[in-house]
Amino acid sequence: MKHKTLMVQGTTSDAGKSTVVTALCRWFKQQGYQVAPFKPQNMALNSAVTAEGGEIGRAQAVQAQACHLAPHIDMNPVLLKPNSDSGAQVIIHGKAVANMEARFYHDYKPTAMQAVLDSHHRLESNYDLVVVEGAGSPAEINLRDRDIANMGFAEAVDCPVILIADIDRGGVFAHLVGTLSCLSESEQARIKGFIINRFRGDMSLLQPGLDWLKQKTGKPVLGVLPYLHGLHLEAEDAVNTQQITGSDKQLNIIVPVLPRISNHTDLDPLRLHPQVNLQFIGPDDTIPAADLIILPGSKHVRADLEWLIKQGWPEAIAKHCRYGGKVLGICGGFQMLGRLIHDPDGIESQPGSSDGLGLLDMETTLAGDKTLRQNQGQLLINSSAVTISGYEIHAGISTGKALASPLMTLSHGPDGAISDDRQIIGTYLHGLFEHDEAAQAILTWAGLDDVQSVDYWQLRENDINKLAEMIATHVNTEKLMQILEDRR
Incomplete structure (x- = not known):
């Protein structure tokens, strides 16, 4: 395997990056690889505590479970916990270092980037594969300078990128082509394929769009993932206000x-x-x-x-x-x-x-x-x-x-x-x-009265396995492996 790191970026926030990284982690684990999750920079108020007493994003703790690993601070070296509309607590390698307004954090990014690269190096040294989750979108032009969360990181470590878009939002082809057009030539070349997420409908009606996308960009659609009803993964930040109804609610x-x-x-x-x-x-x-x-x-x-x-x-x-x-x-x-x-x-x-x-x-x-x-x-x-x-x-x-x-x-x-x-x-x-x-x-x-027993860990395991099955069924895994091996 030429590339020991594979990065997943999204056209928007909530495009499904966390879910797809979790799915890929479990699928690669099932193929026999020692795999670890990684998110260079996370902005979230949902966090987890590692065994060594460090704080990381909650999503990376779930991804660690997908890899059959205990959460570790190197899986999310930079965590930003917003405490106002323009500022956040900055956590580096699991420990809070300061509260910073956004403009001051921008000046701090080179220091944060070094922490990111140090953690990534340790993970690459200890695992067969590191699956990386980007943050937000690489097309956010105002955040590209000193970027450590998306293409700035990908360019620094020279890794291939898969770009994900959520078709359930609408405008999926505009999201993909528009994001690609906002990137530099080297960044565009780094994107090796697309994944379309949360599709429900008739694939035959989608196929003309997939053909057009391939012709327009020269990049393949690696998979179209179905909308999985009833799937539960812990939210990275947004509150899931959907009520689960049933006749047994007491x-x-x-x-x-x-x-x-x-x-x-x-x-x-x-x-x-x-x-x-x-x-x-x-x-x-x-x-x-x-x-x-x-x-x-x-x-x-x-x-x-x-x-x-x-x-x-x-x-x-x-x-x-x-x-x-x-x-x-x-x-x-x-x-x-x-x-x-x-x-x-x-x-x-x-x-x-x-x-x-x-x-x-x-x-x-x-x-x-x-x-x-x-x-x-x-x-x-x-x-x-x-x-x-x-x-x-x-x-x-x-x-x-x-x-x-x-x-x-x-x-x-x-x-x-x-x-x-x-x-x-x-x-x-x-x-x-x-x-x-x-x-x-x-x-x-x-x-x-008479409280039913619920194995929450097993519920989460079941859903992670469903995600791995989704990768096996709906993603061209042969092409995915070719990307890692750098074979056309």
Whole structure:
């Protein structure tokens, strides 16, 4: 194999890059290759914690599963976590280095690029093949200078590129030809073929367009991937608000879509649970009655708390509790449940303090050093302790009487809180619903009887295998291997 790196770029955001990289990772793994995923630069508020205590994009953790690997910081060396409309926390090799406005990050890109190249070199040295996911589109002209996410990276490491477009959006041929026309000659030559994603319909009606595309560009369509109904992969960033209906739904859960909501993938196991009706509540939506309200993670806790107040959530939560409803706060949502949130050093915004919801007797002080670790232990919500595991990503330290009744005991000590009336619980632990025993315990506490067992890991495995089968069935894999071997 001449090329040890294959890059997947897209004509737009959400063209299907993450999905196709996941699919290719599993397909190559099934062919016997030692393969690793890689995304040079990711911008997302959904992240995962690696065993060495680093933070990477959640999508790369799923892609690592597709490769039968544990997530590693080299799989996503640069992670940008937006904390305003023009700025983000910059994470290099798993650790936050600074908060930067976009114009300052542009000047920082050469340093970030070196981290990218170092990580890529290590992966290429240890694996047969590295499958790379681009970001956004290579045709974003304003971002081409010092680019490290798309063609800037591909040119630096001299790898072939496959370009993906989503036909479900419409205008797929314009997307492909238009993107190609925005690239330099060397970048155009680097694109070895196209993949059209999310097709549903009669292939015979699409074929004239495929023939025209080949004649227009001289590049082959390597595959037309079908629209896979019911497929679930954890979102890179966007919240999946699609409700899954069914006659067995017995427990109603609502979740506010905070402006800076983070790690909402915590809720995917609940969204997929056959007995749970989970509903995301957006801005100005009516707040419906529910059995359980979950306050999710936040990248900007005080600002999101202010948003909650303006949207009328404190009144809705108070009424909810009067009628016996339950409340769960996760990470930033846990901090909001307390009396006060202090940010003396301006970690997230201007220095100051904000009143919390006052549902737990505690207060939180934000600090510069972020806690990043995987954790496991015992959940104490019911009469008998059950095993739980997950990961922590937070910059706050909470103190107060509420913590004397922890929700769980973990390898790093007690965590979270349970209110005296047991209606309100909170935790810093992400991923708490991914393990069946813990999910059953929390759903039982929330009021669901006879909770069904759901193996979330196996659900994800099944969908990853479906993606690999899609590659085998709908992609010209012989041509794909020729690209890696640089044979025409």
